[in-house]
Amino acid sequence: xxxxxxxxxxxxxxxxxxxxxxxxxxxxxxxxxxxxxxxxxxxxxxxxxxxxxxxxxxxxxxxxxxxxxxxxxxxxxxxxxxxxxxxxxxxxxxxxxxxxxxxxxxxxxxxxxxxxxxxxxxxxxxxxxxxxxxxxxxxxxxxxxxxxxxxxxxxxxxxxxxxxxxxxxxxxxxxxxxxxxxxxxxxxxxxxxxxxxxxxxxxxxxxxxxxxxxxxxxxxxxxxxxxxxxxxxxxxxxxxxxxxxxxxxxxxxxxxxxxxxxxxxxxxxxxxxxxxxxxxxxxxxxxxxxxxxxxxxxxxxxxxxxxxxxxxxxxxxxxxxxxxxxxxxxxxxxxxxxxxxxxxxxxxxxxxxxxxxxxxxxxxxxxxxxxx
Ligand SMILES: Nc1ncnc2c1ncn2[C@@H]1O[C@H](COP(=O)(O)OP(=O)(O)O)[C@@H](O)[C@H]1O
Ligand SMILES: [Mg+2]
Numbered sequence: 001x002x003x004x005x006x007x008x009x010x011x012x013x014x015x016x017x018x019x020x021x022x023x024x025x026x027x028x029x030x031x032x033x034x035x036x037x038x039x040x041x042x043x044x045x046x047x048x049x050x051x052x053x054x055x056x057x058x059x060x061x062x063x064x065x066x067x068x069x070x071x072x073x074x075x076x077x078x079x080x081x082x083x084x085x086x087x088x089x090x091x092x093x094x095x096x097x098x099x100x101x102x103x104x105x106x107x108x109x110x111x112x113x114x115x116x117x118x119x120x121x122x123x124x125x126x127x128x129x130x131x132x133x134x135x136x137x138x139x140x141x142x143x144x145x146x147x148x149x150x151x152x153x154x155x156x157x158x159x160x161x162x163x164x165x166x167x168x169x170x171x172x173x174x175x176x177x178x179x180x181x182x183x184x185x186x187x188x189x190x191x192x193x194x195x196x197x198x199x200x201x202x203x204x205x206x207x208x209x210x211x212x213x214x215x216x217x218x219x220x221x222x223x224x225x226x227x228x229x230x231x232x233x234x235x236x237x238x239x240x241x242x243x244x245x246x247x248x249x250x251x252x253x254x255x256x257x258x259x260x261x262x263x264x265x266x267x268x269x270x271x272x273x274x275x276x277x278x279x280x281x282x283x284x285x286x287x288x289x290x291x292x293x294x295x296x297x298x299x300x301x302x303x304x305x306x307x308x309x310x311x312x313x314x315x316x317x318x319x320x321x322x323x324x325x326x327x328x329x330x331x332x333x334x335x336x337x338x339x340x341x342x343x344x345x346x347x348x349x350x351x352x353x354x355x356x357x358x359x360x361x362x363x364x365x366x367x368x369x370x371x372x
Contacts, residue, residue, distance in 0.1 A: 003040040004130065005058065009050045009076065010065040010092065015115070016043040019063060022119040028130045037130050047071035054085050061129055063113075065092045066100055074100065077107045088129050092117075156322045160204060160336070164197035200334050207338035210269060211321075214345050221263045228267060228292045228299060229254040235271045236290070243279045246286065250275070253291040260299050261372060266346045273339040274303040274366050280333055281364070282307035298352075298371035309360035318356065319344040343368075 008019050020041050027036035042059070044050055047068045053059065062080075066073035077089055089109045093100060101112055110132060113125050142150065171190040180186035236250050243250055260267075271290075278288040282305050291302040308329045310318070317323045324330065324337040347354050352370035 001035040001037065003038040004060040004133070006039050006041050006061045006063060006126075007050060007053060007059045007087075008041055008043045008063045009045075009047065009068065009073065010043075010063070011045045011067075011069050012065075015065070015092070016045075019043075019122065022122050023126065026123060026126070028127050030131070030134070037134070039126070045069070047073065047076045050076050051079055054080065054087060059087050060133060061126070062087055062089045063092055064089055064109075065115075066097075066104075074104060074107070077104060077109060081107055088133060090125055090129055153321060157204075157208065160322065161201060164201050167197050168194045196334070200336075203334075204336045204338070207336045207342060210342050211338060211345070214266075214342065214349070221266070223261055223263055225259040225261055226264045226267060228258045228260050228271075228301070229256065231264070231268050231271055232290055232292050235268065235275050238272060239275045239279050242276065243288070246279070246282060246284050248279055248282050248284075248286045248288060250279070250288045250290065253289065253293075255293070258292055258294060258299065260370075262350065262370070266349070270343050270346050270368065271301065271303075273343050274301070274368070277339060278303050278305035278307065278364070278366075280335070281305070281330065295369065298369065301368040302365065304363065304365040306363045309362050309364055310356070310358040311360055312358075315356050315358065319354070 006023065008016055010016050010019075020043065023039045023041060027038045029036040039061075042053065044053065045068075048070050050062065050064070051071075054062070062076075064073045064076060073091060077091075079085075080087060080089065089104075091100070091104045091109050091112050092115055093112065104112070110129050111125055113121055171187075171194050174180065174190060175187050232252060232254055236252060239250065271292075275288065275290060278290075282288065286306045288306075289302070289304045291300075291304075293300050293302075310325060314325045317325070319340050320337075321341050322337040323341070324335055344354060347368060347370065350370045352368060355367040355369075356364065357367075358364040
């Protein structure tokens, strides 16, 4: 990624070189991005020079001192506004001048660093402004439907996070007020329930990251021959602990090796999700059959279970975002409703297909086919 261009406007050479030292080699990364943001600094001494530069080239961030020899920082800000120049401004003020802070914020300055600032304060401020630029960039590149989709996705997501947060907060308040007395044992159920809710939130975040990576297309995909038989075995081990709790047997039907050109991580997500569902939505002492085979045109993955099954009417909903089938049988089972959505998104990337057959109370069979 191109470094972000940072114009540093300050008449004190010490400040300019200080900023240079702090930001040289500094980078900001986000968990869902493979590349880091870095910075290219352009130091100038006056507001006049700054105006000359922003008129002629795209600058991403301006670190703007207010007290300058010629025109003042706030006037540079006014100029930026009047000419609708697309840049984020961070003011540097020699003393915490509240008046100026208000004026600058009204003029659209993003934030402030008070002089003198520590390297950490500067880095934190730069990190905040980078995040803002990044999010703004996403918004700009989206059309109206995409914006609506994102809005809907985020609304459901926040709704999904609210209830576990409320629950954990409630329990913590009870403990904080010692409502059940001094004996720690009285609170153990609450601690256990809190841990379960937190685990649920963690799963939600992990699924979210998978979706974001897939949809952004930023994640580096590595399409190379991978052994699906190996992934199937690893996946069985991953799901093992869950299966043991319900005494469920997982049967594998695999060739010794089955090489297929795909991204390892993506295939692992697909098989893991189908297999963990087959265990989660199964009955005590149930069975799961995972078959991976070569078919003339590509590969076929079949996951079949002897579980609770799915009503015909619910099948079309399965692959939607946050879709979970709510009934007596699934009430106690936790999930995010994102797993099959992720599976579908991945399969679509390979122009493959997923097919579901199910009989309530008898079991379910998911069949994935991908052509090579
Ligand atoms: N093998 C299965 N048997 C019965 N129901 C299933 C099975 N797999 C998925 N489902 C239903 O589909 C819903 C969506 O699955 P998924 O997207 O993986 O979300 P999650 O498992 O997090 O709830 C589940 O909540 C469940 O109701
Ligand atoms: Mg699932």
